Amino acid sequence: MRKRKFRDIELSQLGFGLMRLPVLDGDESKIDVHEADRMLHEAFDAGVNYFDTAWPYHSGRSENFAGEFLKKSGLRDRLYLATKLPCWLCESYEDFDRYLSMQLERLGTDHIDFYLLHAMDGQRLTKMIELGFGRFLDEAKRDGRIRYAGFSFHDDYSAFEDVLHSYDFDFCQIQFNYMDEEFQAGLRGLKKAAKMGLGVMIMEPLKGGQLAKKPEGDLKELWDSFDTDETPAELGLRWVLDHPEVTVTLSGMSSPEQISENLRTAQSAGPGELTDRERGMIEELRKFYSERTAVPCTGCKYCIDCPRGIPIASIFKYWNEARRYGTVDSARKRYRANIKPENRADQCIECGNCEAHCPQKIPVIEMLKQAHEFLNADS
Numbered sequence: 001m002r003k004r005k006f007r008d009i010e011l012s013q014l015g016f017g018l019m020r021l022p023v024l025d026g027d028e029s030k031i032d033v034h035e036a037d038r039m040l041h042e043a044f045d046a047g048v049n050y051f052d053t054a055w056p057y058h059s060g061r062s063e064n065f066a067g068e069f070l071k072k073s074g075l076r077d078r079l080y081l082a083t084k085l086p087c088w089l090c091e092s093y094e095d096f097d098r099y100l101s102m103q104l105e106r107l108g109t110d111h112i113d114f115y116l117l118h119a120m121d122g123q124r125l126t127k128m129i130e131l132g133f134g135r136f137l138d139e140a141k142r143d144g145r146i147r148y149a150g151f152s153f154h155d156d157y158s159a160f161e162d163v164l165h166s167y168d169f170d171f172c173q174i175q176f177n178y179m180d181e182e183f184q185a186g187l188r189g190l191k192k193a194a195k196m197g198l199g200v201m202i203m204e205p206l207k208g209g210q211l212a213k214k215p216e217g218d219l220k221e222l223w224d225s226f227d228t229d230e231t232p233a234e235l236g237l238r239w240v241l242d243h244p245e246v247t248v249t250l251s252g253m254s255s256p257e258q259i260s261e262n263l264r265t266a267q268s269a270g271p272g273e274l275t276d277r278e279r280g281m282i283e284e285l286r287k288f289y290s291e292r293t294a295v296p297c298t299g300c301k302y303c304i305d306c307p308r309g310i311p312i313a314s315i316f317k318y319w320n321e322a323r324r325y326g327t328v329d330s331a332r333k334r335y336r337a338n339i340k341p342e343n344r345a346d347q348c349i350e351c352g353n354c355e356a357h358c359p360q361k362i363p364v365i366e367m368l369k370q371a372h373e374f375l376n377a378d379s
């Protein structure tokens with residue numbers, strides 16, 4: 001496995017995200033321990049030394065699973081363990097210590113190598129500053145409970161800069177793939193963080209699997225025209241690994257076949273090694289997906305002050321993903337699960353506040369009607 005340097009250590013350029021492990025009976029909380037153990041061993045044996053979990057993954061079972069794996073395998077001191085503070089559950093300074101203690105217990109260890117403030121955004125940053133997160137990270141580093149402090153991030157670029165400058169972080173974790181070069185932190189954030197000396201761990205390199213699906217229909221036609229043996233997953237990972245600023249590319253592999261394939265990719269790809277032919281393929285794929293965009297929303301959230309609290313950018317994101325990647329069922333499920341009926345698109349009162357602020361000049365009122373019709377339909 002090719003390694004990349006972070007401070008005085010060498011990290012495998014492919015990391016294992018313990019968020020999408022194989023499960024039993026389709027139940028997220030029932031990790032298929034036998035299969036998952038086998039997958040972790042295969043990854044470790046091939047040189048993967050960075051494993052990323054978090055408090056909520058697998059309905060709160062991922063950290064326990066990791067702890068049991070480390071105990072059975074005796075590998076604790078031979079790999080780097082990353083987990084994340086569930087910031088949204090912290091209401092006081094004492095909560096920081098309380099969650100970290102519980103996480104150390106779940107993981108059966110006395111220290112966490114890479115500890116992140118989980119899912120930071122502009123709003124959460126304000127709250128975390130009020131609660132005194134900097135003092136907590138300083139103390140936890142000083143007493144050895146954590147080795148490196150970082151944050152994972154989901155918001156726009158300006159919020160990324162705010163978080164980046166709010167503490168002397170060692171590393172960060174950002175969403176990055178060939179469709180998200182200009183989304184959230186994006187390429188600009190990757191370069192900025194790397195320039196400031198932070199390690200940059202990548203999440204969603206295959207857009208949570210959307211860029212890795214077996215091509216069907218029109219996409220199959222396009223893919224066949226490439227006349228290549230490469231798979232969509234391989235091409236997607238090779239694009240991320242091509243960036244020298246990336247430290248670890250995390251993938252949440254959910255089957256032994258995916259592990260084997262991604263290990264092969266990470267053994268054969270590296271910075272500056274993407275060929276012109278592959279770049280051309282990526283361009284075609286971007287064009288293909290972009291043409292299937294339902295609404296040209298960039299997620300800037302200038303429309304955030306909706307009097308009905310309609311999360312316009314999130315709704316457009318669900319709609320766009322369904323149209324681009326064919327993930328219609330999952331978009332409809334997320335729309336219903338994540339957005340309360342009183343905030344759904346059909347609650348729009350047509351005040352036009354959003355349209356006045358939209359830099360893309362999107363006819364938001366009309367688009368919300370169409371989005372609701374699509375997302376609220378039965379699958």
Ligand SMILES: NC(=O)c1ccc[n+]([C@@H]2O[C@H](COP(=O)([O-])OP(=O)(O)OC[C@H]3O[C@@H](n4cnc5c(N)ncnc54)[C@H](OP(=O)(O)O)[C@@H]3O)[C@@H](O)[C@H]2O)c1
Nearest residue numbers: 017019020152203204205206207208209212233251252254
């Ligand atoms: N901090 C945060 O806020 C945050 C957010 C997201 C992720 N993460 C972390 O980052 C890690 C990586 O993100 P991710 O899991 O979204 O990564 P990803 O690689 O973009 O998506 C993983 C999914 O891609 C598909 N896949 C992977 N390899 C494949 C292959 N060779 N062939 C076909 N399909 C393949 C699988 O989908 P199927 O299961 O559908 O087959 C897999 O579940 C996570 O596991 C987690 O540890 C953190």
